[in-house]
Amino acid sequence: MVLVVTGVAALGLAQNNPPPPQAVEASKVPDSEKLRVSSDSLSVMRVALKDVLQKLEEARQTKDVVKLTCVNEKLTQIKGLLRISEQSDVALQESVARKESQTADHEFTKVTIARQKVDQLRAEAEQCMGQLAFRADENATVEVETPDYLPKNDPSYVGPIARTVETRSPPASPTGP
C-alpha cells in the first residue's frame, strides 16, 4: 500500500494553483482522476520552475554569490523532479491504457511526491532571496550621482599636512669680509 503524504505548501505560493493532492491511497483514486491530478501537478511544477528561474536571474543581477548558489541548488533539484514527473506521467497514461493498476498507482505516487517536493523547493528558493536580503551584503554598491553643475575637481581633498616652506636668499659677496 502506498500512501501519499501531503507536504506543507509555502505561504501564498499555491494560491493560484490547484490544491495539492490529499493524503489518500493511490489505489482508491479512479484512473481518470489520476490522469487529471498528474497533469495538473506537471503544470504546477512547470510554473514553479519558471518562478525559480526568475529568482535565479534576480540573484545573478545582485552579484551575490551566496544567493545565486542557494537558488541554483533549488533549481537543479526542481529540474530533476520535473523530468522524473514527465516520464512518470507518460508511464501513467500507458499503464492506465493497459489497465495495469499497480504500475499506474506507482507512477501516480511518484508524480504526487515530486509535486510536494517541488512546492517545498520553491518555498526554499523564496527564502534564499528573502532571508538573505536582510543580511549585510559586501557586494552592495551605492552610486552617488554628482550634479552636472558642480565643478569637476574635488576640493574636499586636502594634501598631507606636513607643509613645507620654500625660501631663497641671495648669495653673499665672494669678496666680502
Place this chain on the structure above:
Amino acid sequence: MRSGALSIAMSCVAVAVSLVGSPALAQSSAVPAPVGFKVGDGRLHLLGEIDTRFDSLVGRFSSATASDPELIFVPRLGGSFGLETPSTLVKFNANAEYLIFSGLLTPQSRQLSRLQALVGLETEFNRDGAVSVQIGDNFTRSDRTQNAAAGIGIISLFNALYLAVPIRPGGRALEFTPRITWGVEFFEPLLTGLTSCPAGDVTCNPALLSTMSYSNLNFALSSRYKFLPKTSALLDINFDYRTYWNATATTNPPANILRGRLGLAGLITPRFSATLLAGAAYDFGVTRAIAPIGQAELTYLVGDSTSVSIGYTRDLLPVPAFGAFANDRGYLNARLGFLQDRLQLNGTAAVDYFTFFQASMMPGLGTSARQDLLISLNVGPTFVVTSWFLIGATYGLGYRTSPQQVAQTGINFIRHEANLRLTFRY
C-alpha cells in the same frame, strides 16, 4: 593729436577683438594638449624650454649692501610620462636646466652658473580596490630650500620618498591613509664669501652650511569621511622626527613635532569651496613649543579654469639652528582663463611670518628669538599658441626682513625678477 591717439587706441581694441574672434581660435573648443608618444597604455611627453630672466639681486658683488642685477638665460630639457587606468596611476617627470649668468650687468655673477634639476614620481596601484598602495619620490637640486632659517644663498639637494596605503572600506566614502615620508636635504654654498654673518652662525656662514643637512621622518595617519559628493570631514595626525647628519645639539637642536588637525573641506555652494581645519602642534624636542595650527581658505570657482582663493594657514615646523618655528601665512591665489583657456593668468601673493621659537644657542644671535617677515608676489600670463608651443611671462617680487638681524643682508632684502619663457612640448 588727440584724434591720433584715439585712432591708435581704437586700432588696438580692433586687433584685440579680431584676435579673440579669429577663426583659428574659435575653431578650438579647448586648450590643445600635447600629443606625446604612446608607450603601453601611457604617453611620453618631451619638453624643451628657453627662459630669459632678469634678477635684480643675484648677489652682493660691488659691496656688502649693494644689490647687483643680472640677465640669466636658462635652457631647460625634460620629459614626462603619464599612465592612468582605473586600477593604476603612474606619473613621472624630470627636468634639468642650466642657469647661464650672462655677466652683462655684473661680470662677477658668471661664477653662479650652475645645473639645477627636478625629478618627480607618483604611483598608485589597485586604485579601484578597497586597499591601494601609493609610492612616490621627489628630488630637486636648486637654490630654493625648505630651510627657513637659511640666511645666505645655498644649493639645496632635496629628496623625499613616501609610501602610503589608502584604505577605503565599504562604498569609499570613508578613507584612512597611513603614510610615511622620508625627506633628506643637503646644503652647499653658492659662493664662499662671507657678508654680515656673525661668526659661528651656521645659517649664513658658507663654511658651516653643511652642518644644517638633515633627515626628516614623517609618520602620518589621515582620515576622511566624504559625507557629500564634494565635501568631507577630515582628521589628520602626523609626527615629524628630525635629525641632523653632522651637527651637535648646540648647533642644530633636534625636533620631534606632533600635529593634529580636524575640520571640513569641500564645496559649500556650487561656486564656493572652503577649508576649515583647526588643531595643535607640540615639539617634544628642545624647544618644547606648543602652538595652535590650522587652515582657513575660501575659494570662488568661476569655472573649471578660473578660480580665486584667499586663505590663512599656521603650522609648526622643524628648522635647523633653532629647533622649531611657527609659520603664519596669509595668501591669495588666482587663476583666470580667457579665450577658452588659451590665455591663462596666474597670480600668487603671500605674506609669511616666521617665529623661531628658540633663541639660538649660537654666538652672535643674542637671547631673543628671530622673527622674519616675507612678502612674495608672482603674477604672469601664459598663452597656448599651439599644442606644442607656449609663451609665458612672470613678474616676481620677494621681500624679507628680520628685525632682530637687520645687519644680516641674506635675510633683509628686496628682489625683483621678470622672465619670458618659450616652451616647446610634444
